Amino acid sequence: MHLQHVASHHIQAIARRYPILRQISPTAILLILFWVYAIHYGERSVSSNHVKSCNWSEWEHWPAGATPHHLVFIADPQLVDPHTYPGRPWPLSALTESYTDQYMARNFRLINEQLDPDSVVFLGDLLDGGREWSTSKARALTAHQRKHLTDLGIKAPGTKRSVETSLSFGQSRTVSSSSLSERDKDSKAFVHGENGRWRKWGPAQWEDEYDRFGRIFLDPRQLYPKSDREAHVAGEVSTHPTSVENGASLVKTEQYAISGGKTRRVITSLPGNHDLGFGPGVQLAVRDRHETRFGEGNRVDVLGNHTFVSIDAPSLAAYSQFESGGGDSTEAQAEERKAIWQPTMSFMGTVQAPVAKSTSDYLDDLFPDRRPDGRTLLQRSDGESTKLSKLTAAVQGQAQLPVILLSHVPLYRDPDTDCGKLRELGKAISIRGGYQYQNALTRSLSTKIAQQISVAGEIVHIFSGDDHDYCDVSHRWNLVTGNGKSRLQNIREVTVKSFSWAMGVRRPGFLLVSLWNPVNDKGEAIGTAAATVQTHLCLLPDQLGIFLTYAQLAGLTLIILLVRAIIVAIRGNSTPDTEDDEPDVPSRLALIRSRSPDKQPISLTNGFSTQNKSLSKSRQRAASTSLSSTPAQDSSHLSVQRSHNARIRSVSPHTPSPSNGLIEKAGLYPQVQWADPSDDEESNVGSVGDYGDGDSQGKWKRRPRKQSVARRAWGEFWRGLGVVGVGAGGWYVFMVRTG
Known part of the structure; x- marks a missing residue:
């Protein structure tokens, strides 16, 4: 009892010192605590629980002692921009952009923190309106620059000659004379889509989205949240004289390397239709800009003893797509679009060379004591032209690892093909197309891709994006593998869910892939033949559902505050008014x-x-006033002297x-x-x-009117709402700003 009395005394003292605390009721405190828990769960715990539930050990099944390579596929982040919801007003569109960025950044950081993958691969559509933002206009080449590029084999001196250029992975690409024609020179000029609807947004918009993508996915704090990574200068690269002559500054660019633990490989080069456009809508200037920043769309990578072959499907679709009149593209239409699809087609036609080169380099790094033999890929010096036939012969018999094909656009499947029980919307991917998109490649083009890629090795899996929802199907093709044998193959294709909650799916997600393929120094598998790829779909929180939960809790809070306000008002009305009756402790001395x-x-x-x-109720200000009385007058009259400066x-x-x-x-x-x-x-x-006293003053001074029950309840309701709103709102802002 003593402690209770002391505590009550201190609480009353604090309330007297800070009158605002008198507005905080126990109900408001309980509601604030409830909101603190709900917001923390919605902004922190729910995301952490979803990612933690996808731990590798929960679903992968390998033999004891296996050390698999852990990979994460992320599809269609499609950063929200003015192109995403063009009808939304500015405040709503800005909030959508902010919340989607925060959602992806938080979950990507949790993936790296809790799952710690070895590699992260993006499956295209990095930006939503990348194809719509105009490019910077390039300066014309000088005669010296043209000669320098010609010497490097990049640009022919005339328009009649074909030139072979070497890509970064060792493959050859033939540029036909038509690609050097005046028509294709004009194709480098950017043309605004949708009749110039997005003309007011230019290169600055694309640069801003590129920076946003870097902050969300490429920042060291996002990639390595658990370790302190330090960037140090690894080397300096001087600006090339040709670039200086074209207006670039003569500076030395410092190349940085990040140290401090395990290095996670991130591949962002696979383009999507929202990055480049689709088919004939692909503009060369847009594609060049994308490849300059994110990397070559057609490339080969070796991860976890598997060969990943990426193809630029949006550009390749210009060779064959669904036409508006029905059917696929004709040969004449394909010829007109040759500048768009030819680089990818040439890459697939010579895919053996880059696959063999990448595999050989990978095995050399994996087995440093490995001795080169006659199967080593033929090396070429700069400027040396090597015939395709010789290059193909040089890679015969090379070590071949299992091949995994990456394409942003899913390959063709029969309409109404069931995508599996993990799909959220509908049953199958509809086979249709529209402005700058097509849900699947044509049947003929899909078969051509599978046949040419299988020459470099057996295709064991295909991964794609674009649809925003999950789909798991199996393709059946008669393919010729790298050893020259033809056989009927069933190849599984998984279409990965979108990583963003603003892309039409309530439950975004990402795909976990576990790779285990032990090999010897010749690239031959060790042990019994078995599946080398295991996948698991990991779902992310329903952000829209979280917002709806907040709305329901807000409605419940309003009801509780309103009921409390009515009860307080009714009780206060039934209690005697302490201002009219005599108080327990009088405020005036009676x-x-x-x-x-x-x-x-x-x-x-x-x-x-x-x-x-009955005496007069008026008084006159003066320095002093004397009221005297005679003995005959009433003895109750007093003599009072009143000063102007001292009224009391x-x-x-x-x-x-x-x-x-x-x-x-x-x-x-x-x-x-x-x-x-x-x-x-x-x-x-x-x-x-x-x-x-009050009786006499009551004749000329109005007393405060007693408030009605409704007025008291309304005031009490708003006071409680203000207290709860400030407490819960402040906590929500803190949680949002700290990610």
Whole structure:
């Protein structure tokens, strides 16, 4: 009891010192605590729980002692921009952009923190409107620059000659004379789509989205959240003289390397139709910009003893696509679009060379003591032209690892092919197309891709994106593998869900892939033949559902506050008004009453006499006022001197009446303070009787009106709502800003 009394005393003291705390009720405190828990769960715990539930050990099944390569596929982040929801007003579109970025950044950081993958591969559509933003206009080449590029085998001196150029992976690409024609030179000029609808957004918009993508997915704090990564200068690269002549600054660019633990490989080069366009809608200037920043769309990578072959499917679709009139593209249409699809087609036609080169380099790194033999890929010096036939012969018999094909656009399947039980919307991917998109490649083009890629090795899996929803199907083709044998193959293709919650699916996700393929120094598998790829779909939180939950909790909070306000108002109305009745502890000193000799009652409150209520109610300001009385006058009249500078003073009655109770009890009462009468009527002068108690002042001063139950309830409701809103809102802002 003593502790309770002390605590209550301290609480009352704090409430008196900070009056605002009197507005905080126990109900408001409980609601604030409830909101703190709900917001923390919605902004932190739910995402962490979803990612943690996908731990590798929960679903992968390999022999004891296996050390698989862990890979994460992320599809269609499609950063929200003005192109995504063109009809939304500015505040709503800005909030959508902010929340989608935060959602992806938080979940990507949790993936790296809790799952710690070895590699991360993006399956295209990195930006939503990348194809719509204009490119910077290139400066014309000088004669010296043209000669330098010709010497490097990049540009022919005339328009009739074909030139072979070497790509970064060792493959050859033949540029036909048509690609050097005036028509294809003009194709480098950017043309705004949708009749110039996005003309006011230019290169700056694309650069801004590129920076956003880097902050979300490529920042070291996102890739390595658990370790302190330090960037250090690994080397310097001077600006090439040809670039300087074309206007570039002569500076030395510092190349940085990040150290501090395991290095995670990230591949972002696979383009999507929202990055480049689709088919004939692909613009060379847009494709060049994308490949300059994100990497070559057609490439080969070796990860986890598997060969990953990526193809630029949006550009390749210009060779064969569904035409509006029905059917596939004709040969004449394909010829007109040759500049778009030819690089990818040439890459697939010579895919053996880059696959063999990448595999050989990978095995050399994996087995440093490995001795080169006759199967080593033929090396070429700069400027040396090697015939395709010789290059193909040089890679015969090379070590071949299992091949995994990556394409942003899914390969063809029969309409209504069941995508499996993990699909969220509908049953199958519809086979159709529209402006700058097509849901699947044509049947003929899909078969051509599978036949040419299988020459480099057996295709064991295909991964794609674009659809935004999950789909798991199996293709059946009669293919010729790298060893020259033809056989019927069933190849599984998984279409990965979108990573963003703004792409039409309530439950975004990503795909976990576990690769285990032990090999010897010749690239031959060790042990029994078995599946080398295992996959698992990991779902992310339903962000829209979280917002709806917040809305429901907000409605419940309003109901609770309203019910409480009504109850408080009803109880307050049934309780006697302490302002009208005599309070337990009076705020004004009430003096005892006595009678004058003429038996007239005299009521003194705060020292004011109210005997004669017929006296004048006006008073006149003056330096001093003297009211004197004759012996014949009533003994209750007092002589009062009032100063202009001191409107409240202590005065003691001086009438020596033996019957006056104040005189009889002198010294037993505290000093009497004269109350200041009617501050708002300073020009009135009254007699002693004017300084009366509430009864006399009630005739000229309005009393506060008692509030109705509804008014009290309304005020109490808004006070409670303000307290809960400030507490919960402040916590929500903190959680959102800290990611």
